[in-house]
Amino acid sequence: MAILAQAPRPKLMTFTAPCTAALAAAIAFVVGNAFGTPLVGLAIGAVFGFILAALLGQFAVPRTMGRTATIAFVAVAGFSVGALGGAVAGALLGAVISWFFYWLHTGAYRRAVPVYYTAAQTLWYNTFLFICGLVFFFLIAPLLPVIWLSFNAQDFFTFTPEMLSFDPAGYSLKHYRDFLGTDEWMVPLKNSLIIAPIATLISVTLGTLAAIGLSQSHVPFRQAIMAIMISPMIVPLIISATGMFFFYAPLGNWLEANLGLNQSFVGYVKVILAHSVLGVPFVIITVTATLVGFDNSLTRAAANMGANPVTTFFRVQMPLILPGVISGGLFAFITSFDEVVVVLFVGSAQQQTLPWQMFTGLREQISPTILAAATILVTFSILLLTTVELLRRRSERLRGLSPS
Amino acid sequence: MSDMTSSGQMLAADGTPLKTSLARALRRQKLRALALIAPLLLFVVITFIVPIATMLFRSVENQIVSSTMPQAVELLQQWDSATGVAPDEAVYQALYFDLFKAAEAKEHTKLGTRLNYEQTGTSSLFRTSGRKLDDVGELWQDPIEDIAPALKDGETWFAMMSGTGSNTVLEERRALWASLVEEPFAGDVGITISDEIAQMLPLTTAAYADWAIYEAIEDGKDISKRDPWEAVYAGLGLDLRSDATVRAVNAYTGPHAADLQLLTANLDQMPNTMFKDAFAEMDEDWLDPEVWEAIKIYSPNYTSGYFLNAVDMKKGVETAEMRPENQQIYITLFKRTLWMSLVITASCIILGYPVAWLLANLPMRTANVLMILVLLPFWTSLLVRTSAWKVLLQQQGVINEILVWLGFVDDANRLILMNNATGTVIAMTHILMPFMILPLYSVMKTIPPSYLRAAKSLGATNFTAFRRVYFPQSVPGIGAGSILVFILAIGYYITPEIVGGTDGVLISNRIAYHISSSLNWGLAAALGSILLALVMVLYWLYDRIVGIDNVKLGG
Amino acid sequence: MQIKNIVSAVSVLALMAGTASADGEMANDMTLVSWGGAYQQSQINAYADPYVAMNEGVSVTWDESSAEAVAKLRAMNEAGNITWDVVDVVASDALRLCDEGLALEIDADEDLAPAPDGTSAADDFGDLMVGDCFIPQIVYSTTFGYRTDMVPAGVEPPNDICDVFDIDTYPGLRSLEKRPINNVEWALLCDGVAKEDVYDVLETEEGQERALAKLGTIKDNVIWWSAGADTPQLLADGEVFIGSTYNGRLFAAIEEQDQPIGMMWDAQVFDLDGWIIPEGLSDERLARAKDFIYFATDTQRLADQAKYISYGPARLSSAPLVGQHATLGIDMAQHMPTDPANAQNTFLYNYEFWADYRDDIDAKFQAWLAQ
Known part of the structure; x- marks a missing residue:
């Protein structure tokens, strides 16, 4: 860190200023295009960028002050062209340009690469990061309209003019009220939260055991067994759905008639079993993959020291393959939590799950309630994942490890 | 550890020969492995493999034709469709008795629906004919009841048909019912049909037995009190058309012989209707040799017809031929499905590889935060994500609006990003991306960064070092991700249905259509089997080339 | 432990459900299948709620599976486990189900209520009784909407x-x-x-x-x-x-x-949506299903549905009774396809x-x- 902090600043007039000018020119080109004068925009942008960089660099304006000034300036310029919206856009662009300038000017752009990297290599590395950023954006992009539209005051998936001009009349929480306040949505949510964890538990338990068996050195018909266990993933879901119906319907009859079980309970059993089968391939694939690298001498060592197989499994093997088991379980959970085709056939009304309700919602009335549902789930999972990460960091700190 | 015996055999510590001891250990190991595998294997086989296999078996099953019209189908085997003439009277006569039964049990429309997949118009042919069959029987019933009023009465019939005998006809007819309705039809019918009558009036007996079985077992009635249905009168009328039968009836002395002899004395009052004409009157399509050809082609219990349909072919009398061009669709769809799955897999690799690399090489803290971004879409329902893509991609959608606002796209020529293959590829790439990133990440995590540094210190350029050292080690991850993405893509149907428009839909969409709308499950099963076979072949190839053990996914 | 508790709890419930068949020989639980959304809501308001109010102890479960009804009914029939009592389908699906032997044949004069003026149900529904199994509810139409500002x-x-x-x-x-x-x-x-x-x-x-x-x-x-x-x-x-x-x-x-x-x-294009009763119900459930159908397709009930959704009632005698929208208060008659x-x-x-x-x-x- 110390070495990097002393990294020489790049030359202002031949590097930082031209680069800043280029970025500003590109942005201004795009903005100019919107007003039908791309080339004028290009020229203004280039000149502005260069002068900005030269001023900020030459007078060594401190970062905070320089950025604030730039943002303010561009925002005012934006306001003169496009009122409030223009000001917001201007502020954002000002932030981008000034951030870019300081990123170059302070040499921060080289912080992540080794000192011996050439300019071309550094450029490539930063381009690479930019590309990755775009891919992350691609992954997240669809969630943004989902979250935004979930506050729509209308019953359509449409950005109304009121929404675009940030008029409070265009926004409402009614879809959240619909989601949280009605049985229509809360019952399916509850069902999903019953079905998915139990199905995951079954597929993880059976799947992990089988994967351990499969990873032993002498397993007859290994390929065939593997193919059978992976098959739920490869059969088209609609075929699985109808096929499984014919198995689960008589099974349900039998359970109801011979064990005297309640119809709704049997319904849950059917859906849970169907979903566990669908989750199995994911557990098998992940856990066998983790076991490929597993050192079998560890179990032998444990056995040597007198541990019985069960102890060996829980104390030695399990902790080591846990990451694989967890990610397999995650896939299995999602498979069940997001599954709509099989449950449509195997389930009955009492087992209506969240995806099923969403499916009906989309077909019968495109209502942003499903967006509210999605937003709540996304928020919940962000909180969950963040908590897990924070806990991990805390335990790292407590154990005195340096952050990895 | 082991000693050599005098014979040169190795012995284990406990004195058993080492070979035996090792074999036993191996066997124990195998058994333990199998014991661990067994629960899941049983679970998957019972709850998945068997039901799916049964489902796929529908692609060749075709008992419905021969079980609904067994007698007509048997006679039809002698008919040569090449003559271009409809079959002769005997077939129509058999058809009448078969269809009459089927209509009573409401099975005839099922056959009509089945045959309608092959021959348009059969559905209503069977439906409308089923309603008119009673009228045909009444052609005989009315004169018979006029001539011999005692035959109006079910009790007369019961007395006339009863007698001593082995009831073989009854048992034969029972078996036919069982295969028609797919119920055992077990139970006491409450009659022993006289052998003498059965021999003298075969058609009457067969029709009476059919009625008696249905009435007694399906409806649970006492047949001695019930009036038989119209087909029995038609049977009697037909029996009496033979001179030999008339002579036998005149010599007959059993119960109600007098009533039968009344009929033989008044044969001139009986109709001489031909069934062929009767059917032609119901619907002239019955004279169409094409209808009969379809029935004949689909009369065997197992058929290759569905599979031929699934590859745009049509089963003919002797050979199979391609369908007319304007009906060919499945081969196009199979090719498109494979091609689009490949494109989707490739886009997932191209977009996922850099991200996975970044995640694997950043410090854990940053990587975990970024990992949340990868997992987040995963937590959002597939349906929601697909709808979100719709909002983004449509012509009045977010992307087009921004491009138009910025002046890059003319308002009149907005980009068409969805309702075509592009839409399907974009949305499915997004949906399946985590399935590529996670396995890639877990493989890359195991590649020591020192290898790359070593390569560079030996003088390799960045690119060479990547190509020769890093990339080959990451191939298993690409393989695992690809097979997951490819297989999942090949079976998708909800996303293409929503954003695919016309040229972005895949074969699964048609399978879903045939399962849930057209009810042509045989065809759906055939399409599914072909798709499954394709995936199996690819899976086998993959196993050959990369090895399934190398599949890594997360962890 | 917990699972055991659940099991015993539900078996008690099962026993209760089994013994509670009091109302004549009719089952007390009924599963109705419909499309979900506003349409199903209109059926709940116009048919199901009044029916439950009249028949104490009857409970209605809704299954939003009408889009898959044909396939699911066929599968149920083959598996011998019909869990639905009354199913809402479009007329063409009803015809298909009837052809497949999956829907019960209906005797209009016996199973359906006559019009208030005594006209028989068969005449009141007229040509709309498509096939032998279909009991029409509404006439809807597939028609066009256009953007007025475009x-x-x-x-x-x-x-x-x-x-x-x-x-x-x-x-x-x-x-x-x-x-x-x-x-x-x-x-x-x-x-x-x-x-x-x-x-x-x-x-x-x-x-x-x-x-x-x-x-x-x-x-x-x-x-x-x-x-x-x-x-x-x-x-x-x-x-x-x-x-x-x-x-x-x-x-x-x-x-x-x-x-x-x-x-x-x-x-x-006029099309019809209506009920069918699946083939193969037990006697008690069939009796309940028929009782519900008799009530839910009478003249007043069909007219009531039009308060909630702009589909025309399938009975001739219901047309004059169509009133105003339940919440918007606008006259519904002019929004009916049959107007x-x-x-x-x-x-x-x-x-x-x-x-x-x-x-x-x-x-x-x-x-x-x-x-």
């Missing part, structure tokens, strides 16, 4: 079915259902075929080619929908200029959501024809789409 300046708003095919006068995308039914009829009507000849022409190979060729003139301008909610959404987005959908969806978009959408009723002003030029869906030709024409249509 009508080109100086041009009359579309009022003729052929305006859909007129790209020059009415530019913009159209949305049509992704199936041949209705579309080929409209295409032929606009290709100069007289209304009464449409199905005769469609029976022939050339007629089918002709319909597809006509559709081909706008193929590049069509977005094909498969869910009834698609067209209102596409219209709300301004994605399409004009699109076909069920009239009730357009009513909701126009009156409840205030969208700038106009109705084009010309050549609207004389809207029904100047209508087209009646030919069930028998489509039962025969559906598979064949659909194959050609899909191949044509894929080209």
Whole structure:
């Protein structure tokens, strides 16, 4: 860190200023295009960028002050062209340009690469990061309209003019009220939260055991067994759905008639079993993959020291393959939590799950309630994942490890 | 550890020969492995493999034709469709008795629906004919009841048909019912049909037995009190058309012989209707040799017809031929499905590889935060994500609006990003991306960064070092991700249905259509089997080339 | 432990359910199957709630599976486990179910209530009793809605079915259902075929080619929908200029959501939605299902449903009783597809024809789409 902090600043007039000018020119080109004068925009942008960089660099304006000034300036310029919206856009662009300038000017752009990297290599590395950023954006992009539209005051998936001009009349929480306040949505949510964890538990338990068996050195018909266990993933879901119906319907009859079980309970059993089968391939694939690298001498060592197989499994093997088991379980959970085709056939009304309700919602009335549902789930999972990460960091700190 | 015996055999510590001891250990190991595998294997086989296999078996099953019209189908085997003439009277006569039964049990429309997949118009042919069959029987019933009023009465019939005998006809007819309705039809019918009558009036007996079985077992009635249905009168009328039968009836002395002899004395009052004409009157399509050809082609219990349909072919009398061009669709769809799955897999690799690399090489803290971004879409329902893509991609959608606002796209020529293959590829790439990133990440995590540094210190350029050292080690991850993405893509149907428009839909969409709308499950099963076979072949190839053990996914 | 508790709890429930069959010989639990959304809500309001209020102890479960009803009923029938009691389906599906032996045949005069003036149910429903198993509830129509703000300046708003095919006068995308039914009829009507000849022409190979060729003139301008909610959404987005959908969806978009959408009723295709009772119910459940059907399809109940949704009641005798919308307070009669002003030029869906030709024409249509 110390070495990097002393990294020489790049030359202002031949590097930082031209680069800043280029970025500003590109942005201004795009903005100019919107007003039908791309080339004028290009020229203004280039000149502005260069002068900005030269001023900020030459007078060594401190970062905070320089950025604030730039943002303010561009925002005012934006306001003169496009009122409030223009000001917001201007502020954002000002932030981008000034951030870019300081990123170059302070040499921060080289912080992540080794000192011996050439300019071309550094450029490539930063381009690479930019590309990755775009891919992350691609992954997240669809969630943004989902979250935004979930506050729509209308019953359509449409950005109304009121929404675009940030008029409070265009926004409402009614879809959240619909989601949280009605049985229509809360019952399916509850069902999903019953079905998915139990199905995951079954597929993880059976799947992990089988994967351990499969990873032993002498397993007859290994390929065939593997193919059978992976098959739920490869059969088209609609075929699985109808096929499984014919198995689960008589099974349900039998359970109801011979064990005297309640119809709704049997319904849950059917859906849970169907979903566990669908989750199995994911557990098998992940856990066998983790076991490929597993050192079998560890179990032998444990056995040597007198541990019985069960102890060996829980104390030695399990902790080591846990990451694989967890990610397999995650896939299995999602498979069940997001599954709509099989449950449509195997389930009955009492087992209506969240995806099923969403499916009906989309077909019968495109209502942003499903967006509210999605937003709540996304928020919940962000909180969950963040908590897990924070806990991990805390335990790292407590154990005195340096952050990895 | 082991000693050599005098014979040169190795012995284990406990004195058993080492070979035996090792074999036993191996066997124990195998058994333990199998014991661990067994629960899941049983679970998957019972709850998945068997039901799916049964489902796929529908692609060749075709008992419905021969079980609904067994007698007509048997006679039809002698008919040569090449003559271009409809079959002769005997077939129509058999058809009448078969269809009459089927209509009573409401099975005839099922056959009509089945045959309608092959021959348009059969559905209503069977439906409308089923309603008119009673009228045909009444052609005989009315004169018979006029001539011999005692035959109006079910009790007369019961007395006339009863007698001593082995009831073989009854048992034969029972078996036919069982295969028609797919119920055992077990139970006491409450009659022993006289052998003498059965021999003298075969058609009457067969029709009476059919009625008696249905009435007694399906409806649970006492047949001695019930009036038989119209087909029995038609049977009697037909029996009496033979001179030999008339002579036998005149010599007959059993119960109600007098009533039968009344009929033989008044044969001139009986109709001489031909069934062929009767059917032609119901619907002239019955004279169409094409209808009969379809029935004949689909009369065997197992058929290759569905599979031929699934590859745009049509089963003919002797050979199979391609369908007319304007009906060919499945081969196009199979090719498109494979091609689009490949494109989707490739886009997932191209977009996922850099991200996975970044995640694997950043410090854990940053990587975990970024990992949340990868997992987040995963937590959002597939349906929601697909709808979100719709909002983004449509012509009045977010992307087009921004491009138009910025002046890059003319308002009149907005980009068409969805309702075509592009839409399907974009949305499915997004949906399946985590399935590529996670396995890639877990493989890359195991590649020591020192290898790359070593390569560079030996003088390799960045690119060479990547190509020769890093990339080959990451191939298993690409393989695992690809097979997951490819297989999942090949079976998708909800996303293409929503954003695919016309040229972005895949074969699964048609399978879903045939399962849930057209009810042509045989065809759906055939399409599914072909798709499954394709995936199996690819899976086998993959196993050959990369090895399934190398599949890594997360962890 | 916990699982054990659940098991014992539910078996107690099961026992209770088993012994509670008090009301004559009728089952007390009933599963009704419908489409979900506003339509199902209108059925709950008009039929199910009053029925439950009248019959204490009866509980109704709704299953939103009507879209998969045909396939699911067939599967249930084969598996020998019918869990549904009354199922809402469109008439063509009812015909298919009846043909497959999956729906119970109905005796209109015995199973259905006569009109208040004594007219028999068979006469009151008239021709709408399609097939032997179908009990009609509503007449809906597949018709067009267009964006009023996208009508080109100086041009009359579309009022003729052929305006859909007129790209020059009415530019913009159209949305049509992704199936041949209705579309080929409209295409032929606009290709100069007289209304009464449409199905005769469609029976022939050339007629089918002709319909597809006509559709081909706008193929590049069509977005094909498969869910009834698609067209209102596409219209709300301004994605399409004009699109076909069920009239009730357009009513909701126009009156409840205030969208700038106009109705084009010309050549609207009437279709029916109604109940069937699955074949193979136990006697108690059948008795309950028939009792419900008798109540839910009487004259007043059918008229009541029109308070909540703009579909016309299937009984002649219900029409005069149609009143105002329950929450909006607007007169519903003028929004009904059967209103004389809207029904100047209508087209009646030919069930028998489509039962025969559906598979064949659909194959050609899909191949044509894929080209």
